[in-house]
Amino acid sequence: MQKDILSEVIEVEKEIQKSLEVEKAKSHDWLEKVKKESEEELVREEKTIKESLNKSIEVAKKEAELKAAEIMKQTKARAERLAKLNDETLADIVGKQITRILPG
Numbered sequence: 001m002q003k004d005i006l007s008e009v010i011e012v013e014k015e016i017q018k019s020l021e022v023e024k025a026k027s028h029d030w031l032e033k034v035k036k037e038s039e040e041e042l043v044r045e046e047k048t049i050k051e052s053l054n055k056s057i058e059v060a061k062k063e064a065e066l067k068a069a070e071i072m073k074q075t076k077a078r079a080e081r082l083a084k085l086n087d088e089t090l091a092d093i094v095g096k097q098i099t100r101i102l103p104g
Contacts, residue, residue, distance in 0.1 A: 085093075
């Protein structure tokens with residue numbers, strides 16, 4: 001009888017060991033699957049971020065180009081206005097500014 005009980009205990013232990021090995025294999029497979037999915041998600045997110053960054057850079061470049069063009073336009077217009085001033089007008093402007101700078 002003791003041999004029967006011992007045999008049953010050994011058999012149950014073997015079954016438990018097999019179950020543990022099966023569960024360990026399942027856990028390993030699940031972990032590998034999750035790891036692969038995470039890596040794929042990371043690659044997708046990295047791609048999305050790079051695309052977003054490139055779009056932002058392009059928008060910033062276009063905005064900078066437009067702003068630079070506007071500044072150049074304004075500067076050119078001002079230069080043209082100043083170029084049209086005659087010597088008498090320039091002398092009046094300079095004279096007024098000198099009197100503000102120099103005392104008495």
